[in-house]
Amino acid sequence: MTHFTFRRRHLHHALYMARAAALCLAIPALTSCHSAGSSGPATSSIAHLTHKQVASTAIQIVDVDTQMVQRMNTLKAAMRFSEVLGESLPEEAIIGPGDVIDVSLWEAPPAVLFGVTGFETRAMANGLIAQGANLPQQEVGLDGRVTVPFVGSIKAANRTTADIEREIVQRLTGKAHAPQAVVRLVRNEARTVTVIGEVIANRRMPLTPRGERLLDAIAAAGGVKQPVGKTTIQVSRGGTVVSMPLDAIIRDPAQNVHLRADDVVTALFQPYSFIALGATSAQAELPFEGGGISLAQALGRVGGLRDERADVRGVFIFRMEDALTPGISVSAGARHTADGKVPIIYRIDLGDPASFFVAQDFTIRDKDVVYVSNAPLADLQKFVNIVSSMTYSIVNIGNVVK
Numbered sequence: 001m002t003h004f005t006f007r008r009r010h011l012h013h014a015l016y017m018a019r020a021a022a023l024c025l026a027i028p029a030l031t032s033c034h035s036a037g038s039s040g041p042a043t044s045s046i047a048h049l050t051h052k053q054v055a056s057t058a059i060q061i062v063d064v065d066t067q068m069v070q071r072m073n074t075l076k077a078a079m080r081f082s083e084v085l086g087e088s089l090p091e092e093a094i095i096g097p098g099d100v101i102d103v104s105l106w107e108a109p110p111a112v113l114f115g116v117t118g119f120e121t122r123a124m125a126n127g128l129i130a131q132g133a134n135l136p137q138q139e140v141g142l143d144g145r146v147t148v149p150f151v152g153s154i155k156a157a158n159r160t161t162a163d164i165e166r167e168i169v170q171r172l173t174g175k176a177h178a179p180q181a182v183v184r185l186v187r188n189e190a191r192t193v194t195v196i197g198e199v200i201a202n203r204r205m206p207l208t209p210r211g212e213r214l215l216d217a218i219a220a221a222g223g224v225k226q227p228v229g230k231t232t233i234q235v236s237r238g239g240t241v242v243s244m245p246l247d248a249i250i251r252d253p254a255q256n257v258h259l260r261a262d263d264v265v266t267a268l269f270q271p272y273s274f275i276a277l278g279a280t281s282a283q284a285e286l287p288f289e290g291g292g293i294s295l296a297q298a299l300g301r302v303g304g305l306r307d308e309r310a311d312v313r314g315v316f317i318f319r320m321e322d323a324l325t326p327g328i329s330v331s332a333g334a335r336h337t338a339d340g341k342v343p344i345i346y347r348i349d350l351g352d353p354a355s356f357f358v359a360q361d362f363t364i365r366d367k368d369v370v371y372v373s374n375a376p377l378a379d380l381q382k383f384v385n386i387v388s389s390m391t392y393s394i395v396n397i398g399n400v401v402k
Contacts, residue, residue: 064317064348069361076363081214082254084242085235090211090258095156095164096190099140101183103148105168106132108178113150137186150175161185193259195221197267198231213256214249217265226269229289236264243268245290274364276302278372279310288364295348296359298370305350305372314373317346319365 062068077083095101107113138146144157151171156164161183172179188206196202200222205212214233218224224231224246231246237260246267249255259265273287281303288298295317299305305312320341336342348355348362364370 059343059345061345061347064346064355064358064362066354066358066361069358072363073361079242079244080252080255081235081242081244081249081257084240085237085257087254088258088260090209092160092162093185093188093207093209094191094261095140095159095161095185097140097142097144097157098189099156099185100137100187100189101140101146101156101161101164102137102186103135103146103168104132104182104184105135105148105150105172105176106180106182107176110177113172113176113179140190157190191261193217193261193263193265195265195267197234197265198225198269199223199267200225207259207261211258213258214265215256217259218246218267221267224267226267229291230269230271232268232270232290234266234268236266237262245292247289247291251291270366272366274298274366274368274370276370279306279374280304280370280372281306292363292365294360295362295364295370296356298364299359302370309374311373311375312350314375315348315350316371316373317348317362317364318369318371319344319346320367 133149135149140146140156144155145153146156147153148168151168154164154167154171164183165181168181168183169179172181188208191207192204193207193212194202194204195217199218203221205217205220212220214235218233228247228250229245232243233246233249234241234243244255270290271287272290272292273285275285276298277283280299284302286298286301288301293301295315299315305315320337321344322341346362348359350356350359
């Protein structure tokens with residue numbers, strides 16, 4: 001055997017061993033395509049989360065269908081201002097501590113009391129000259145009372161101006177000749193609404209019998225600083241706190257509710273966005289309007305699904321959901337965030353033509369993650385490409401040694 005023949009057999013043996021090694025490396029990749037690289041978990045991997053019994057990491061998967069979307073839309077409608085706060089009617093002004101009132105007293109001639117006071121005024125009525133007194137403006141004290149000459153201390157807090165007028169006249173009867181009283185609220189400090197946040201000027205706005213509405217308060221504060229589509233309005237009333245996008249309030253007059261005393265209106269800058277990952281044409285964080293967008297619109301904004309990669313049956317929305325949301329069952333040991341949220345994965349099968357109508361009604365929320373998994377054949381194609389590149393490299397080596 002010549003030296004050249006021995007060398008050639010040795011290289012062929014090395015080539016055989018290299019091919020065998022490539023096959024050994026390829027077999028694990030065939031059973032699990034993770035070594036081929038991936039843009040995220042496969043559909044089957046996400047589905048298997050439902051079978052995990054680890055309480056601290058249990059994640060519920062909810063299939064998106066017409067009934068589920070209807071439940072979500074019903075819940076969303078129940079959280080509107082018109083439902084939570086109600087449409088209260090304007091109320092007559094109620095006097096409270098800190099308010100300033102003006103009291104005018106009148107007496108028909110012949111005047112007995114007010115014809116000799118230092119505050120008298122005269123008015124002509126039916127040919128008769130009535131005597132009156134305009135008293136100095138008074139602030140209602142912390143005890144809720146004011147003092148009126150010839151009447152004494154009188155309770156003003158939690159009463160209307162008409163109530164106070166009637167009591168003054170009642171007390172003056174027998175002391176003055178046909179007495180009359182006029183009580184006017186000069187400065188309202190007790191029935192106000194506080195407007196703060198992303199507005200031009202934070203302020204306390206007094207409420208009047210006219211019945212100020214939510215947008216009146218925002219306008220009184222000079223309007224919002226940020227774009228309407230990126231502003232959320234929060235109303236705190238007693239122990240209730242509810243929020244809505246400003247543009248949704250503007251578009252739906254029913255949400256422009258009447259305000260009540262001590263309401264706190266807060267304008268919040270909240271640029272909404274969602275994240276698109278996986279087999280989509282674009283993987284990015286995209287902003288959207290405060291009024292919200294549907295899943296169909298969200299997929300459209302990222303350029304849709306990639307034809308060569310996407311698993312149309314594996315479109316998922318990862319969301320932190322309120323644990324008390326109807327239709328969601330949370331295991332007793334599931335992990336909660338500080339504000340009572342739990343992780344939920346919504347799944348929609350776009351292989352079903354009817355699901356496109358569902359996608360138009362499913363609303364994307366702020367901080368949602370929209371993920372499209374790779375199709376199994378896409379992962380297989382990655383595997384084939386790797387094996388092919390390895391094979392061609394080995395063939396090239398063989399050609400060199402021939």
